[in-house]
Amino acid sequence: MAARSLPRAPCDEPEGVEPRFGIERRLFIKIAAALTAAMGLPKSAQGAVAGALQTARRPSVIWLQFQECTGCTESLLRAEHPTLEKLILELISLDYHETLMAAAGHQAEAARKSAMAENKGKYILVVEGAIPTKENGVFCKIGGRTAIDLVKETAADAAAVIAIGSCASWGGMPSTTPNPTGASSLQEILGKPVVSIPGCPPNPYNFLTTVVHFLTFGRLPELDKKGRPKFAYGRLIHENCERRAHFDAGRFAIQFGDDGHRQGWCLYKLGCKGPETYANCPQILFGDAGVGTWPVGIGHPCIGCTEKGIGFEKPIHALAELLTVTPPTQFARPAEEQGKGISLASAAAVAAVAGVAVGIGAKVASNLGKHDDQDAAAEAKRDEKNPG
């Protein structure tokens, strides 16, 4: 739709897209428009994006996998649009990817080495999976070398480093307490901020959009404090959730399959972590798997997979913290708090009150004791004067 009104600038003449990407020109333009919108860029940037998609030199990408389930790769390849993975694979030159490459053993290692040498300072390093650190990282080895070794070596000459998925972004599921392998994020291993695309799995569009931004503008998109692109992780799921109106009105599903659940009410009380999770799932959905298909859309509470300390760490049905808005006090509270135990301040207050009371009581008692003594003395005197 958007493509029809697109002005034809010389650079956005997408002549060669059909043979190259195997998709219609119109669809290609649509995807370019979608990517532009996802980056939060104005419509006028569509031309630049489409142009970059066609003309930019395909960057070499080295894709390392450590403590992971290959879910990130799978979600890229099994996206609903058959074109997306094609687009990704056509846009980049994937020189090393253990799942996808035909090479094995020494041949594979050689591919990585040669890609690094040929594109020194220009290649993109993508890391999938957490990196174990305990016992010097022996829990994950490739070609006899630890993950720590490999990632440090490969990252040294990379133009950009991207952590894909929650494991590489913040440790993910492998780092869940008690974290026996000392699974750590890419950022922790390299000791410097890297672009992180958390999610379990992350939406392939978020990855693709980040790459396209790099191709179009020669730099990475704006990032938040945790290294996540702001265009994708700038807002809470809660803010754009399709069930938000039910939250505001105090209509909650209490159990799976109850009336509220069937009617699509808010899942907060089932433990939805939307109110404390930053991700664009409500806008672009979860795995690019079709209309309405994201966890909250199909009736399961968000588990907060993009957030460290929430996904895999907080129990799925534990209540989320409300980070931004809370309903007005006139409304029923979304969840009944179960009350707080004793606090230092209240214990101190009780102790102070008790102390003052006991102090006054003791003072009065001792005062009365003196009066008693006076009485006794007076009585004794009287007895002396009038014996018998």
Add this chain to the structure above:
Amino acid sequence: MSASSHAPDQHHGAAPVGGKIWNGFTASLGILIFIMVAVLAMRFLRGLGAVTNMNDGYPWGLWIAYDVVVGSALAAGGFTVAFITYIVNRGEYHPIVRPALLAAMFGYIQAALSVMFDIGRYWEMWHMFWPKYAQVNSVLFEVALCIGTYTMVLMIEFSPVVLEKLGWHRPLKILNKLLFFFVGFGVLLPTMHQSSLGSLLIVLGPQVNPLYQTTMLPLLFLTSCIGMGLAAVVFEGTVSSLAFQRPLEKELLGKLMSVGLWFMAIFLLLRFSDLAYRGALPLAFKPTFVAGWFWFENVLFALPLILIGSPKSRGKRKRLFLAACSMALAGVFYRFGGYLVAYDTGAGWHYFPSVGEIAVTVGLIAFEILAIIIAIRMLPVLPAAGGEKPVVARSSLAARGRVD
């Protein structure tokens, strides 16, 4: 009929103590009241949740357990002393009727105020008294109506003191003729709601620990509140005699305490025979917090019997005072025990009063003390000191004219 015809119990004329109201102590009370007002402003603007730790599992917190249940029980001295003086007809207790009524009045005002703080939708409070909305099958309704009525009765009972001060003799005369009715009513009402405060716990059923949960609760609450009320009268009498340098009515207070002792003994007998009858006694020997609390209470209930069991020991001011403290605290802990400690609404629910709640309770107590100090200084409440001529000697609180 006229006051002068009852000279024997008239020699204790009451007089205002006078003196300056503001000093360091009363100013500190003022500060505590100010803190309470600030917390309450938050409570009324932003709701109960903003200030208190109360929740759906513990909808009754400190304000109900202390200010209403304990506060009104400590104020039970009003009706007990009135009963002893006017119905059992012991004129000798006359000098302590006014202080007892004064303390009772402010005790009940405190209870009524804190109910207002505690009700979530306070703007609908009037529904309670509106026949169309009243829930007549509720224990709380009985308590609310009864406490509300009794607070008004207490004010009427105490009003002769104010009328004397103002010198309004005609209304005073009319009131004195009607007062017998209010005194009678004022003895009946507290027995009703003090026992109902126990019934409230029965309604909570198995959420209250079996050590406390029994159908005897109304009787246990009534007997313990009589002891508490008498102990509070003795406490206040002792402290005010020290504070205002008035002679201590030692013999009188000793006699009151011996009445209280009977009720302590009855309470303990009732409590333990009931526990044994229900087979709940073994629970007291389990190493739980509730059991520990239970024994602590019982020690406090029994302590007065040891401290002032003999008539000679009742002549000692210090022992009398300590026994009164123990007797009052026993009831206080018993009520906290039933309403908060032994009350367990299920896994996950917690309650401990927040600093704000404690501040309000402390502020209300400060308000009560300050009001009593001001009243004692300005109104003829305490018996006139020594040979001093009382301001108005002859007209005292006085259903006596009729009841005698």
